[in-house]
Amino acid sequence: MRGNVIVGQSGGPTSVINSSLVGVFKTAKDRGAGKVYGMLHGIKGLLDNQFVDLSEHIKTDLDIDLLKRTPSSFLGSCRYKLPEICDNREVYDQIFAKLKELDIEAFFYIGGNDSMDTIKKLSDYAVLVNSDIKFMGVPKTIDNDLATTDHTPGFGSAAKYIAAVTKEIIRDGLVYDYPTITIMEIMGRNAGWLTAATALSKGEDCEGVDMIFLPEVPFNIDKFMERVKTLSKEKSSIVIAISEGIKLEDGRYVFELADHVEFTDAFGHKQLSGSSKFLADKVGAELGVKTRAIELSTLQRCAAHMTSRVDITEAFQVGGAAVKAAFEGESGRVIVLDRVSEDPYICTTSSQDVHKIANIEKKVPLDWIINDGTFVSDELIHYIRPLIQAELSPVMVDGLPRHLKLSL
Amino acid sequence: MRGNVIVGQSGGPTSVINSSLVGVFKTAKDRGAGKVYGMLHGIKGLLDNQFVDLSEHIKTDLDIDLLKRTPSSFLGSCRYKLPEICDNREVYDQIFAKLKELDIEAFFYIGGNDSMDTIKKLSDYAVLVNSDIKFMGVPKTIDNDLATTDHTPGFGSAAKYIAAVTKEIIRDGLVYDYPTITIMEIMGRNAGWLTAATALSKGEDCEGVDMIFLPEVPFNIDKFMERVKTLSKEKSSIVIAISEGIKLEDGRYVFELADHVEFTDAFGHKQLSGSSKFLADKVGAELGVKTRAIELSTLQRCAAHMTSRVDITEAFQVGGAAVKAAFEGESGRVIVLDRVSEDPYICTTSSQDVHKIANIEKKVPLDWIINDGTFVSDELIHYIRPLIQAELSPVMVDGLPRHLKLSL
Numbered sequence: 001m002r003g004n005v006i007v008g009q010s011g012g013p014t015s016v017i018n019s020s021l022v023g024v025f026k027t028a029k030d031r032g033a034g035k036v037y038g039m040l041h042g043i044k045g046l047l048d049n050q051f052v053d054l055s056e057h058i059k060t061d062l063d064i065d066l067l068k069r070t071p072s073s074f075l076g077s078c079r080y081k082l083p084e085i086c087d088n089r090e091v092y093d094q095i096f097a098k099l100k101e102l103d104i105e106a107f108f109y110i111g112g113n114d115s116m117d118t119i120k121k122l123s124d125y126a127v128l129v130n131s132d133i134k135f136m137g138v139p140k141t142i143d144n145d146l147a148t149t150d151h152t153p154g155f156g157s158a159a160k161y162i163a164a165v166t167k168e169i170i171r172d173g174l175v176y177d178y179p180t181i182t183i184m185e186i187m188g189r190n191a192g193w194l195t196a197a198t199a200l201s202k203g204e205d206c207e208g209v210d211m212i213f214l215p216e217v218p219f220n221i222d223k224f225m226e227r228v229k230t231l232s233k234e235k236s237s238i239v240i241a242i243s244e245g246i247k248l249e250d251g252r253y254v255f256e257l258a259d260h261v262e263f264t265d266a267f268g269h270k271q272l273s274g275s276s277k278f279l280a281d282k283v284g285a286e287l288g289v290k291t292r293a294i295e296l297s298t299l300q301r302c303a304a305h306m307t308s309r310v311d312i313t314e315a316f317q318v319g320g321a322a323v324k325a326a327f328e329g330e331s332g333r334v335i336v337l338d339r340v341s342e343d344p345y346i347c348t349t350s351s352q353d354v355h356k357i358a359n360i361e362k363k364v365p366l367d368w369i370i371n372d373g374t375f376v377s378d379e380l381i382h383y384i385r386p387l388i389q390a391e392l393s394p395v396m397v398d399g400l401p402r403h404l405k406l407s408l
Numbered sequence: 409m410r411g412n413v414i415v416g417q418s419g420g421p422t423s424v425i426n427s428s429l430v431g432v433f434k435t436a437k438d439r440g441a442g443k444v445y446g447m448l449h450g451i452k453g454l455l456d457n458q459f460v461d462l463s464e465h466i467k468t469d470l471d472i473d474l475l476k477r478t479p480s481s482f483l484g485s486c487r488y489k490l491p492e493i494c495d496n497r498e499v500y501d502q503i504f505a506k507l508k509e510l511d512i513e514a515f516f517y518i519g520g521n522d523s524m525d526t527i528k529k530l531s532d533y534a535v536l537v538n539s540d541i542k543f544m545g546v547p548k549t550i551d552n553d554l555a556t557t558d559h560t561p562g563f564g565s566a567a568k569y570i571a572a573v574t575k576e577i578i579r580d581g582l583v584y585d586y587p588t589i590t591i592m593e594i595m596g597r598n599a600g601w602l603t604a605a606t607a608l609s610k611g612e613d614c615e616g617v618d619m620i621f622l623p624e625v626p627f628n629i630d631k632f633m634e635r636v637k638t639l640s641k642e643k644s645s646i647v648i649a650i651s652e653g654i655k656l657e658d659g660r661y662v663f664e665l666a667d668h669v670e671f672t673d674a675f676g677h678k679q680l681s682g683s684s685k686f687l688a689d690k691v692g693a694e695l696g697v698k699t700r701a702i703e704l705s706t707l708q709r710c711a712a713h714m715t716s717r718v719d720i721t722e723a724f725q726v727g728g729a730a731v732k733a734a735f736e737g738e739s740g741r742v743i744v745l746d747r748v749s750e751d752p753y754i755c756t757t758s759s760q761d762v763h764k765i766a767n768i769e770k771k772v773p774l775d776w777i778i779n780d781g782t783f784v785s786d787e788l789i790h791y792i793r794p795l796i797q798a799e800l801s802p803v804m805v806d807g808l809p810r811h812l813k814l815s816l
Contacts, residue, residue: 390807
């Protein structure tokens with residue numbers, strides 16, 4: 001007789017993070033779990049006694065299919081970092097008491113590298129207090145910056161959306177008979193995987209983007225302006241992709257060069273956007289051509305109307321694999337994706353020690369960044385291409401994609 | 409025996425402007441036209457001797473289906489305004505000589521109200537010089553601001569895309585357990601139709617946007633700040649839609665209040681964007697909450713991966729109807745859409761005198777703007793809803809929507 005399980009979502013949302021939630025829910029139910037609880041707003045919700053019995057919210061097969069297609073974390077998210085165990089055992093005792101009270105056998109956390117820190121600490125604490133509750137991490141992040149996994153669920157759909165709208169933006173730029181320069185700004189503070197996905201726009205029906213700048217390589221404004229000038233002599237419509245996180249040699253973000261973006265939010269974080277606007281204004285002023293800055297903003301992480309079927313399926317699979325592993329006795333581990341074959345693309349799951357993953361950022365290898373830091377290699381394009389394949393059509397109701405809403 | 413016909417595209421592109429091009433091409437061919445020429449970059453291309461034989465570029469049924477799904481003007485566009493006939497007859501003589509040389513029987517122009525000015529002048533000139541060439545306008549604009557037509561092809565798909573991503577953005581805003589305020593900036597300089605489409609996001613699975621500000625009503629910053637403050641006491645996640653063209657009582661655009669947007673492009677046009685950023689910064693600074701500005705930018709006019717089937721079909725129909733009308737002897741007219749039944753939605757085409765359409769902007773009726781200028785009425789939602797119905801799936805190749813590319 002199995003006990004109950006609990007699952008939470010943490011960090012930034014993705015288009016397919018709920019497919020992983022469904023993977024955990026359905027697999028746990030299928031394998032005989034009692035209740036499947038959902039923490040609201042991650043571990044913070046558990047500490048605040050905020051959780052739901054998921055069976056009361058996912059009632060039918062249609063609900064399951066709607067939830068797979070629902071963007072943004074169904075259960076809500078948080079960016080809460082547990083204290084070091086040596087600094088504050090009280091919060092751990094509180095969590096474990098709560099888990100005991102709920103008769104929890106396994107705890108699942110769907111998140112990125114910050115969230116895996118939670119799994120690391122909780123599983124460490126379980127060893128310390130000799131608890132047999134299993135703690136498993138389920139990977140997700142559009143940023144694709146998790147270590148030891150071939151790629152992360154969420155990345156493929158974001159990459160597909162970015163590549164598709166890049167094609168559309170390139171076509172839009174071709175329409176007029178005067179020069180235009182468009183600068184697209186893509187998410188990714190330290191890792192350029194998503195920005196690199198703009199390279200997939202190139203094909204038989206599209207010339208692709210002209211230059212790509214990732215945060216892995218220092219950005220030189222003068223060289224950039226020189227390159228744009230040269231390019232503008234060769235062609236009329238230019239589209240350039242930059243990462244929101246591009247930095248100068250001296251470590252400053254490019255958007256910090258603009259006078260008007262000293263703005264920090266309520267948490268003291270610099271708003272990480274504005275580089276495309278700064279560069280578009282500069283190019284427009286110096287070259288006297290029409291420029292446009294396009295920030296894809298949150299659309300790239302929530303555009304569930306355009307997901308990759310490969311991605312949404314893998315997102316489900318890592319959720320299911322986490323349950324299977326926990327029920328077989330694993331703990332303190334994270335499910336990862338292993339690419340076992342390139343062509344045909346075949347990917348399986350395995351599990352890795354969470355200590356090898358938590359808090360580590362995987363960046364784009366420097367030898368995949370070519371042309372003096374202005375483009376990405378064919379290897380990188382071949383790496384991403386299988387991850388954007390095939391579709392899962394939205395369920396359309398009265399003209400719009402239908403989602404599953406959590407009613408509290 | 410029919411002569412040849414020529415067709416051009418003008419003004420801003422839409423997701424479905426090429427469906428109208430296909431409507432002209434296919435109907436002209438089906439009704440026995442000789443060659444179907446396409447002007448490159450509109451009337452300007454004709455003056456520069458830049459045109460193609462469309463049969464050399466649309467060769468198969470697959471090409472036709474790809475072209476229907478290809479965003480942005482296949483033939484390129486222009487924003488060229490013909491001189492008044494009394495000021496410069498030379499350019500008209502040049503155009504008519506070229507049309508005669510090409511044995512043109514009918515001339516079709518796909519465009520918005522500025523472009524219809526071209527049809528007006530050319531058909532007036534035809535009367536003046538006793539030419540029997542027919543000149544017909546084919547309506548298109550995402551802005552939906554054309555007079556005498558129930559709505560314009562291009563609007564329905566843009567409205568569908570906007571409503572769909574609004575749902576996704578609202579869900580994204582709900583994810584965290586702290587307050588967030590998102591301000592979405594939608595196209596529409598003087599008419600708020602597209603911004604109003606954000607209201608369609610509301611439904612069983614979505615609470616919808618909290619406020620909507622259209623350019624038809626003067627925008628008062630102090631009242632806006634008061635309202636946001638009040639709202640932020642009631643709920644944690646707020647999403648507000650504004651038109652890029654919102655103006656203060658004194659006539660200045662809201663984005664002109666920001667220090668940093670004095671930038672004008674190479675043509676002396678003010679860049680019509682930045683209002684959301686200005687307002688988001690102001691709200692963030694004064695309320696101390698996390699804010700985000702999202703400009704949908706050109707995506708709303710080129711997101712052909714998410715079109716309305718009603719819209720793309722009507723776009724085809726107005727193209728076909730223009731050919732039929734011209735071949736039956738009409739000239740100096742524009743095809744319009746007539747809604748003959750609301751439920752079930754039925755729409756037919758007829759033609760209108762171009763003099764009643766050219767250069768006139770249809771705005772949102774003031775009695776459809778409610779709650780002291782902060783929302784839109786159910787009538788407006790019911791007006792838009794039928795126009796976003798059903799889908800035409802993109803043709804996906806290797807994970808991305810395939811387009812038809814003009815190879816010169």
